[in-house]
Amino acid sequence: MNINLEQLYTRLTEIVAVFGIKLLSALIILIAGMWIAKQIRGIVERVMGKSDNDPILISFVSNLVYIAAVTFVAIAALAQLGIQTTSFIAVLGAAGLAVGLALQGSLSNFASGVLMIIFRPFKVGDFIDAAGTMGVVKEIQIFSTILTTPDNKKVIVPNASITGGNITNFSAMPTRRLDLTFGIGYEDDIDKAKSLIEQVIAENNKILTDPAPTIGISELADSSVNFAVWIWVAGADYFDVMFYMNETVKKRFDAEGISIPFPQQDVYVKTFNNNN
Incomplete structure (x- = not known):
């Protein structure tokens, strides 16, 4: 009985030691990876800021890079613990596909928003006519654009509707x-x-x-x-x-006595005398 307990204790000690090393390695990967991800996000923000890019685009790209880096770090940490990440990645891919199919309209607006931020057919403060709405651009968001009409109405226009048709920018030329x-x-x-x-x-x-x-x-x-x-x-x-x-x-x-004509009709009434 004592031998069995000693063997069990030895076995548990070995398992804890091995798992402890893996856990410690995973924590080191996670902490170091999070720090590196933040540094990469800061570098992206500084580089894009020097190129005079739109603040919305800078924030979007930097956050996207940060999320991608954090995802990679998390998978690496799980792999260090001995967890099979292949099936995990497959599940994430399937979930992403399902979400993508369910949110086709939103993804279309998202893609259109990114394109507008990159190519800048208009900017905040411009007076435009797009998607059947005419107004001043107040805000360009990832999914929609906010316009203020000449009679001071706030109109939220989906980005896909804007990029899917003609855009008239009245403020583009001086x-x-x-x-x-x-x-x-x-x-x-x-x-x-x-x-x-x-x-x-x-x-x-x-x-x-x-x-x-x-x-x-x-x-x-x-x-x-x-x-x-x-x-x-x-x-x-x-x-x-x-x-x-x-x-x-x-x-x-x-x-000065100059007339400005307007549409008019002259009606002539002719009477007939009926003599029996």
């Missing part, structure tokens, strides 16, 4: 061309009307002289002679100048 149409009657003086439009343009210092404004007759319509007026303005002055031109030209035409 200047914009404002296209206006003014109609006058056929009996009105064309040269006088053109001169008045030129005066209205010259009186506003927000209208650029280079490129020069363009004024010309674009159409001889059913009831009016239409002037096409193309003027260039800074992007921020677009709507101010549009309101100014429409109001001032109307007032100037009224003051």
Whole structure:
């Protein structure tokens, strides 16, 4: 009995010693690996920061690298303990596939968000038209983009909807061309009307002289002679100048006796006398 206990004690001692060494090695791998993962994340953040990358992209890439490194360290620590990691990796792969299939829409938005952060079709503060929504970009997130409409509504647009269609960035260029149409009657003086439009343009210092404004007759319509007026303005002055031109030209035409035709119909009623 004493011999059996001594043998058991010896065996247990050997097992604890071997397992203790493995456990200690696993802890060393885990602690050292976590430290190295943090250092790698810091290096990635510093390198990308020097390249003037978007903060969202820096945070996303650095965290992705950190998670990948930690996963590798955890698998290495489990392998050191003698745990078979092959089946563990297979289970993780199967779980990842199942989650991917269940979250196809979210993954699509995620991929689109990464592409937008990398290629930057627009940035925060730009005025854009995308996915049927027009507004100022307030925030670009991984899964969605937040816009504020001109009437101050907050709209959250999925990123996949944005990258899946046309994106119009009104803020990408410093200047914009404002296209206006003014109609006058056929009996009105064309040269006088053109001169008045030129005066209205010259009186506003927000209208650029280079490129020069363009004024010309674009159409001889059913009831009016239409002037096409193309003027260039800074992007921020677009709507101010549009309101100014429409109001001032109307007032100037009224003051000078130039008519602005509008659709109308003349109805003639003819009566018949029925004599029996």
